[in-house]
Amino acid sequence: MNPSFRRLLALLAVFFTAFVAVTAMKTCRTGVSLREIFGFSKSGDHFRPENYSLPDKPPLALGDVELLARLNDEYASLTQAVVPSVVSIDTAGVRTEHMLDLWGRARERQYPTQGQGSGVIVTKEGHVVTNHHVIAGQQQIQVTLHSGKVLPAHLIGEDTLLDIAVLKIDGDGPFDPLKLGDSSEIKVGQMVFAVGNSFGLGETVTQGIISAKERSISDNQRDLFQTDAAINPGNSGGPLVNLRGEIIGINVAIYSPDKENPGFQGVGFSIPANDVKEALTQILERGRPIRGFLGVQMRDITPSVRASLNYDGEDGSAVLGVSPGSPAQAAGLQPRDIVVSFNDKKIKSAAQLFKLVQNTRDGDSVKLGVWRAGQSLELTAVITESGISGTPTAQAPRGTTQGRTRDVQEILQAIGIEVRDLSVPERMQGFRGVVVTGLAPNGLAVNQLKPGDLIMAVNNTHISGANDFFLNLAGSAAVQDTILYVVRSEKVLRVIIPAIPRKD
Numbered sequence: 001m002n003p004s005f006r007r008l009l010a011l012l013a014v015f016f017t018a019f020v021a022v023t024a025m026k027t028c029r030t031g032v033s034l035r036e037i038f039g040f041s042k043s044g045d046h047f048r049p050e051n052y053s054l055p056d057k058p059p060l061a062l063g064d065v066e067l068l069a070r071l072n073d074e075y076a077s078l079t080q081a082v083v084p085s086v087v088s089i090d091t092a093g094v095r096t097e098h099m100l101d102l103w104g105r106a107r108e109r110q111y112p113t114q115g116q117g118s119g120v121i122v123t124k125e126g127h128v129v130t131n132h133h134v135i136a137g138q139q140q141i142q143v144t145l146h147s148g149k150v151l152p153a154h155l156i157g158e159d160t161l162l163d164i165a166v167l168k169i170d171g172d173g174p175f176d177p178l179k180l181g182d183s184s185e186i187k188v189g190q191m192v193f194a195v196g197n198s199f200g201l202g203e204t205v206t207q208g209i210i211s212a213k214e215r216s217i218s219d220n221q222r223d224l225f226q227t228d229a230a231i232n233p234g235n236s237g238g239p240l241v242n243l244r245g246e247i248i249g250i251n252v253a254i255y256s257p258d259k260e261n262p263g264f265q266g267v268g269f270s271i272p273a274n275d276v277k278e279a280l281t282q283i284l285e286r287g288r289p290i291r292g293f294l295g296v297q298m299r300d301i302t303p304s305v306r307a308s309l310n311y312d313g314e315d316g317s318a319v320l321g322v323s324p325g326s327p328a329q330a331a332g333l334q335p336r337d338i339v340v341s342f343n344d345k346k347i348k349s350a351a352q353l354f355k356l357v358q359n360t361r362d363g364d365s366v367k368l369g370v371w372r373a374g375q376s377l378e379l380t381a382v383i384t385e386s387g388i389s390g391t392p393t394a395q396a397p398r399g400t401t402q403g404r405t406r407d408v409q410e411i412l413q414a415i416g417i418e419v420r421d422l423s424v425p426e427r428m429q430g431f432r433g434v435v436v437t438g439l440a441p442n443g444l445a446v447n448q449l450k451p452g453d454l455i456m457a458v459n460n461t462h463i464s465g466a467n468d469f470f471l472n473l474a475g476s477a478a479v480q481d482t483i484l485y486v487v488r489s490e491k492v493l494r495v496i497i498p499a500i501p502r503k504d
Contacts, residue, residue, distance in 0.1 A: 235251045
């Protein structure tokens, strides 16, 4: 072998031996054995059990926190007493939307719907109170009891303005109801518990306080309780209870800046129990809520209204329009009047006046303090039931009777009206109804209405939205001439849409 080549091999052997020795020394310092370095040991053979000891005593005895211990037990007792009366509600159905384009062509769209919510049993017979929006438009309703038993339920009645619905469980009782408490005794800061089916997870209990009273989140939903007890999607219709386990409110809404993915932000709202009890009693006894009706369109006193009327008072609500045949017209109210008091109670806003009217019984006489062109008047109005005409002049004309009725699409296409719901600012000003946005060139309404008209009522039935309007219009026009009460340029007009001729 070449001497030079032998010297090269020797150098490589020395280098390799030195590298292995240094690596072994560094590795051994870390606690790894030579057997493990060269792969003669399994990876888990080096584990050594740790010495440990767990504490067997808490840092405090219950006697050291006696008050908190009692409070903890009482929270649990309250929950156990309330939860059996709370139910989860699941709904399913098919919703149909009727729409019109600018040429009066009817469009119909159907799509399946599902929903979840909560409710609370309020009678031993199995009547359940929930929110109207939980079951609105749904054909199938079922409730899940605390025991896990699933039963069908049917709708007894609903109050769409208050957002309350009453269901009846289709099953053998008796059921375990909760008592409706007196919500007028509630104070800000009082402790409350919210119970419901949050996110469809099942029974959920959260605790908080009454953060505020008389909160408004729309023109219909006023004087609500605000609470910081966590309320999330699925809680709608569940109870807000006090320390006695009484229902003091029905959870209805939350404040969430993210409308696409709403979640609890520390602000929830509940309908006071006294309002719920009144609606519940009326629905159970008469099948529908009974509200007082005066027949006026109102708006709050703004700087522009004050300047227009030359009014220098502080209180009141301005009369925008008076419905024909209404109690307001019979009492002598006129547009541009300002109602300053209702049964000697000062009026601060249109919303306050509407609530006072709605809470007045059918047939009761009320005193209206009115400012008119610088003079103070006192008028007397007899409140009627909302939706019931007060005088013969408000009745719809005699209808036609020939042939068979056309279908809904044909009726709406023949009339040719396109409308939109009111915006939030419009509703907060006290307006009710829908706004005309388009008219079909060959429709029956083209010469009767104008874009921008506010339609308040169909045959004395007040309109809450576009779907409600189309439903009432189609049902009436199929059999009779239809009266639309319209506000145009601060005047209330009575527009008659002729009946749709029936097919032979």
